[in-house]
Amino acid sequence: MSDVEFSESEFMICQCARLIQDGTLVFIGYGMPQIAAILAQRLHAPRMVQVYEFGAVGALPETPFVRFTMGGPRNCYRSLAWTSMNTIFAQAQLGMVDMGVLGATQIDRFGNLNSTMLGADYHRPGKRFPGSGGANEVLTQCWQTVIVIKHERRRFVEKVDFVTSPGYLDGTPGARERAGLPRDTGPWRVATSKALYGFDDQTKQMILLGVLRGLSVDDAIKEMEFTPLIAERVEELSPPTPEELRILREEIDPDRAIIGKTAAD
Amino acid sequence: MSDVEFSESEFMICQCARLIQDGTLVFIGYGMPQIAAILAQRLHAPRMVQVYEFGAVGALPETPFVRFTMGGPRNCYRSLAWTSMNTIFAQAQLGMVDMGVLGATQIDRFGNLNSTMLGADYHRPGKRFPGSGGANEVLTQCWQTVIVIKHERRRFVEKVDFVTSPGYLDGTPGARERAGLPRDTGPWRVATSKALYGFDDQTKQMILLGVLRGLSVDDAIKEMEFTPLIAERVEELSPPTPEELRILREEIDPDRAIIGKTAAD
């Protein structure tokens, strides 16, 4: 599959990091996005500006990375400003945040996200999850949102059990705008452990853009409940490069608490 | 009239200072109220807390008093907190500010204040004044508002030409509450260069509570366009005491830029 062994998490983090552009303001969520942001900043995006819902702006997190904390001193190290949650979400609402990065439990064809519950009856959930956190804000307000999600059939569903955060809703043109959501926003990319998706400009349906080198289109779509559109030319996604893995494993997460271990370890 | 000569301003400042209670939060407006607050704090209200629309909380202004500035260092000296305008007005809206002190160009029977314009036609004012400033907020939000105003017939009018800040409106019971104004608020005292007024609990009409020693009730009401209610027992208001005058003239305003000069000077 690749010359170097790597974990699913490592590939997801690298995919996400590669999507972060230099010189942009990026809203960083909890966990994997934090690692991806540090990785991007050390490689191709030294001038990206990290913002956190806890109010840190332009943080340059120290490594090795300390798990759990977003508001703690190591993560907020050498920030340009320490503000507060209402200020940061105001800046997102103003249109200042270029990109956000989110996880989710379920995603559907139109990029609607569920991180609240499973089951048909809200009042008797089959399984209850933490809920929105700041996800609803991110998918509502950021110009581009990247969803990082494990490539599992049960996660790619025809219709999410609960819309925690708004994608392109029912996919009709202008559905977000009609609902009062900010113009020209919505999910932009879905980065999984196997593939990369976007959303079709016209139909707003999820579209397969690339698969990990060594995998086929079928390998990706067979593990989804719905069939996405397929790009005319499906890209081959490189596995993590030695440089990416070195930074992840030596600088950022030497304990592999988040990036995970590989079979070789 | 009194053993010591004093200016009209000095009497107004002393009246206002006497109305400030110890241990209260008082919203201090520009000019005369600033002097009154310092005077009260040095006499009977050492623990009153001054707040300013520029965000200073608990300032202990330095003397001699520097004219004009409310946000400058001497006025904001040794504050407990330096915040901002939105924060201070939020605290007033929350019901935290016990008292406010205001000036005005006109006042009517029900304590409505005009500091905007004179004349029948708003679009062609006979005379234009600065407008609300923070006066509307103070009279809307503070639990008790003191109006300091020169005792002149043209200022005490049957109906103000323009309601800049809301008094008891048309005087009908619950008029303020029906309009959405905070419950149990409104003008509390009117301190002039000759007299002191309150407002009748039932009719919300202005009521004469006291006159300066040496003046009659008639001396006060003849210089008003409307006739106020008269309290059953009209108080005799002491002229400025030697101690009040000493603090005003020696500590606070030795140049007499605000307190004014007397005939004796």
Place this chain on the structure above:
Amino acid sequence: MDVLQAGIGEFSVTDPDDLRAFMRTEKRRAMVDKVMPEAEAVRRYVKDGDYVSFDFSSFTRGPASLVREIIRQRRRDLWFAAKFTLMETTLLAVGGCLRGVDVGFLGLGQLIGKWVQDGRIKVTEWTNGTLTLRHLAGAMGVPFLPTRNLLATDTLTYSGAKVVQDPFTGKPIALVPAVNPDVGLVHVHQCDIYGNARCFGPGVSPLETAMASKRTIISTEEIITTDEIRKEPSKTTIPYYMVDAVVYAPFGCLPGGTQGIYEMDIPHFLEFMGASRDEQKMAAYLDKYVYSVASHE
């Protein structure tokens, strides 16, 4: 006001006039010494059935020792604002203190999720941002604030937000109701005996929480003089008159950290997360860290 959509989640509105009446008589303007032991602060100001809010996070500058005291005093039927209470919501639930939570983020561990499934814990849906905005509305003394968040989601359906047509642009917009917690809990770096308090580092909403809450209990790493406060008024985060009780609690955030003073205790969190899957283990955890100790001191 024409309401286009109204969430059906359970929530209560404080009429701003009732709030004002409370603030007028119950919040002391005089500077009085408010330092007291945590047991007394919780006994005085936290009642069964209260809505309780918590500033910042389990990991950073959260009032963890005050939450443990609430569990120790076995308060019941609390409604808790769960934003970054990753740990505390679970602890309060296991301690039997909770009737429901505003989510935010429900918290870590499978137990709390299971109890929501069972209906043992009620939930109203919000988001981190809108729950914080509700505190800002509460702090501003207005009944609601507008936001473009929540729109077009089930989160809104099961919240207490309303969608109206904005009279200025004609577009739909969400209004979230103010929240005025019965009790707000805020941990601070420094304060004086009256409650003039300083928080350093990035934050969530210490001032909004203190202003919005009817009663505010602060726990502090350090008590400093009012003279110090007056020397640098820019550093004051919360003015004293918003504060009802000051609890001296160095390391009061543990196992979370306090910026610039101590980092979080990661092994403790791993222990907690191990326990949080299982009722028995959580009971043992509570015995070890809450019930078996008399106080944070």
Place this chain on the structure above:
Amino acid sequence: MDVLQAGIGEFSVTDPDDLRAFMRTEKRRAMVDKVMPEAEAVRRYVKDGDYVSFDFSSFTRGPASLVREIIRQRRRDLWFAAKFTLMETTLLAVGGCLRGVDVGFLGLGQLIGKWVQDGRIKVTEWTNGTLTLRHLAGAMGVPFLPTRNLLATDTLTYSGAKVVQDPFTGKPIALVPAVNPDVGLVHVHQCDIYGNARCFGPGVSPLETAMASKRTIISTEEIITTDEIRKEPSKTTIPYYMVDAVVYAPFGCLPGGTQGIYEMDIPHFLEFMGASRDEQKMAAYLDKYVYSVASHE
């Protein structure tokens, strides 16, 4: 939304989506050197017909040198947010720069009042608090914010506020529209070359003004390194990406003061107030202090 009353004052609403589109493309996220002479900053970012906002007051930390440069460049048809622009509104009016003002507080001197009487200067009524709240709304990216101020007054009648029935309590409440100035002017104590800026002391709304404005010009007492900024992130009032131009202007507030650096120049204010009663005298004042000098330097 059922509107119970609507003010008839002139004002314009920025659709939050149009504002977002502007912010997306026009506000630079990259950290680029924005230091430039005041003449260039005003030439680039202040256009005839603009809505211009000003932070703080003529007496304290007001961007006085930038206002003088606007007059020197003879901008026309500006609409000015007059809160504490006691002096600047009059100067801009005498300089022929103004079409109208949002009041706030109209300003000092009889001239400006006379011109409002004559209809030479248009006015929309607000209050200091609601004008500042409109900047907060603009900074939050919402079309309005609610307030209990303005209700039941002629101030409201001649403002752009609307009264609606609050859907949570049923009581009337005022909504003030967001203002998003074309240009915001803020004087600061310190900033770096990118615009990360610090203001000390009490204030009005430096951050709200910088966030709400499409273009923000800051003048600064001192330029410091970004390393200094990163050492104490709590001191940063305005992050760089809200700032379009940085003008190095020590003593830029004169005749006003800057807290901790210099006090206001009271004799100058007395001179100004003497002149402000009379058109000829004001023209002479402008010649002396504005036109006859090339720049603040």
